[in-house]
Amino acid sequence: MRREKAVVLLSGGLDSATVLRIALRKYECFCVIFDYGQKHRVELKSAVKIARSAGCGYDIIKINLPWGGSSLLKKKTNLPEKNKLPLTYVPGRNTIFLSFALSLAEARKASAIFIGANALDYPGYPDCRPKYIEQWNRLIKSLGLKIKVFAPLVKLSKKQIIRLGVKLGVPYELTWSCYAGGKKPCLKCDSCRFRQKGFAEAGLKDPALG
Amino acid sequence: MRREKAVVLLSGGLDSATVLRIALRKYECFCVIFDYGQKHRVELKSAVKIARSAGCGYDIIKINLPWGGSSLLKKKTNLPEKNKLPLTYVPGRNTIFLSFALSLAEARKASAIFIGANALDYPGYPDCRPKYIEQWNRLIKSLGLKIKVFAPLVKLSKKQIIRLGVKLGVPYELTWSCYAGGKKPCLKCDSCRFRQKGFAEAGLKDPALG
Numbered sequence: 001m002r003r004e005k006a007v008v009l010l011s012g013g014l015d016s017a018t019v020l021r022i023a024l025r026k027y028e029c030f031c032v033i034f035d036y037g038q039k040h041r042v043e044l045k046s047a048v049k050i051a052r053s054a055g056c057g058y059d060i061i062k063i064n065l066p067w068g069g070s071s072l073l074k075k076k077t078n079l080p081e082k083n084k085l086p087l088t089y090v091p092g093r094n095t096i097f098l099s100f101a102l103s104l105a106e107a108r109k110a111s112a113i114f115i116g117a118n119a120l121d122y123p124g125y126p127d128c129r130p131k132y133i134e135q136w137n138r139l140i141k142s143l144g145l146k147i148k149v150f151a152p153l154v155k156l157s158k159k160q161i162i163r164l165g166v167k168l169g170v171p172y173e174l175t176w177s178c179y180a181g182g183k184k185p186c187l188k189c190d191s192c193r194f195r196q197k198g199f200a201e202a203g204l205k206d207p208a209l210g
Numbered sequence: 211m212r213r214e215k216a217v218v219l220l221s222g223g224l225d226s227a228t229v230l231r232i233a234l235r236k237y238e239c240f241c242v243i244f245d246y247g248q249k250h251r252v253e254l255k256s257a258v259k260i261a262r263s264a265g266c267g268y269d270i271i272k273i274n275l276p277w278g279g280s281s282l283l284k285k286k287t288n289l290p291e292k293n294k295l296p297l298t299y300v301p302g303r304n305t306i307f308l309s310f311a312l313s314l315a316e317a318r319k320a321s322a323i324f325i326g327a328n329a330l331d332y333p334g335y336p337d338c339r340p341k342y343i344e345q346w347n348r349l350i351k352s353l354g355l356k357i358k359v360f361a362p363l364v365k366l367s368k369k370q371i372i373r374l375g376v377k378l379g380v381p382y383e384l385t386w387s388c389y390a391g392g393k394k395p396c397l398k399c400d401s402c403r404f405r406q407k408g409f410a411e412a413g414l415k416d417p418a419l420g
Binding site: 061062063064065090091092093095096098099100102103104106107126127129131132134135136138139141142143144145 | 271272273274275300301302303305306308309310312313314316317336337339341342344345346348349351352353354355
């Protein structure tokens with residue numbers, strides 16, 4: 001029997017790399033990678049490596065967000081090292097990503113979409129919460145489609161994600177988390193700090209730091 | 211008092227041109243036009259003319275839908291003249307369009323999004339139905355945003371739309387409906403036929419046919 005198909009949103013980061021391995025346990029996976037003008041473009045290379053290492057096909061979708069609105073985008077200059085408000089939040093980002101994933105899933109007859117959204121790391125990101133994912137599933141149902149969005153990490157801590165990923169053989173050495181846009185992780189931005197804390201709490205060394 | 215802002219999805223066609231005039235009665239409008247690889251690219255020029263004629267700003271968003279899946283896209287060759295199944299349906303199109311509109315509305319603090327979706331012309335398009343629009347509003351609410359999607363034409367016939375548009379001064383001579391991709395309307399495709407029928411039933415001459 002042929003396996004069902006899934007579309008997996010891949011960023012190059014730790015979370016979506018873990019999600020891909022989760023999805024692969026049940027589905028034939030196809031990855032979608034977004035080039036949306038992020039400063040940390042280097043994550044795109046990581047995403048491609050991660051897709052290839054899993055033997056999955058992928059598309060890189062170039063998206064132009066001319067209105068900016070986030071410190072993550074090239075148009076803005078300052079990346080806050082410690083956010084009170086989530087300045088790294090990109091308006092509508094996950095909504096745009098999921099809409100492309102839905103289009104792809106529909107065109108390729110996939111029955112699942114996987115996203116690495118996580119509510120704990122970024123409590124200020126409204127598009128990373130379980131309620132939002134549930135509403136996506138209602139939206140898709142209203143279209144008469146039998147496609148479901150899964151966010152398997154949505155309630156896990158970074159430590160739990162890393163422990164799960166290690167069991168599943170996620171190649172964390174290929175992943176990229178830093179938001180700062182340099183050639184090496186800055187180890188200062190929110191994303192770097194969450195990652196370091198996660199590995200520390202999991203009692204593991206981050207293989208990406210060589 | 212400053213007027214509230216709205217984002218209006220503009221295709222260059224008759225419906226969205228009418229929606230823009232409806233939105234302008236209450237809102238300061240900004241238009242979004244999508245270049246998604248449609249064969250009938252000529253509609254983009256119409257959309258720009260319509261935005262300008264209304265004195266509105268606009269963005270043209272280039273979208274790459276690498277997976278195709280519709281007879282409207284350049285990758286496919288045949289445009290059916292009379293569809294039983296809606297072969298012109300582009301998977302996820304309105305979902306992608308609305309997701310960009312949402313991003314823009316959020317970034318620019320607009321409180322409304324207008325879309326020319328119409329359930330009567332294209333009963334086979336699941337993303338043109340009232341239920342789908344309602345679900346979008348629930349999705350946006352789940353994000354904690356005070357933005358509402360309006361589809362004022364969703365239950366109107368083409369005749370009703372045209373009569374309303376004429377009252378509002380919609381420049382129908384600038385609009386483009388044909389799906390076939392030629393320099394003149396083919397008058398055979400679904401979209402041309404709906405338009406002709408609409409003007410005929412409204413007892414009006416189509417000003418775009420000179």
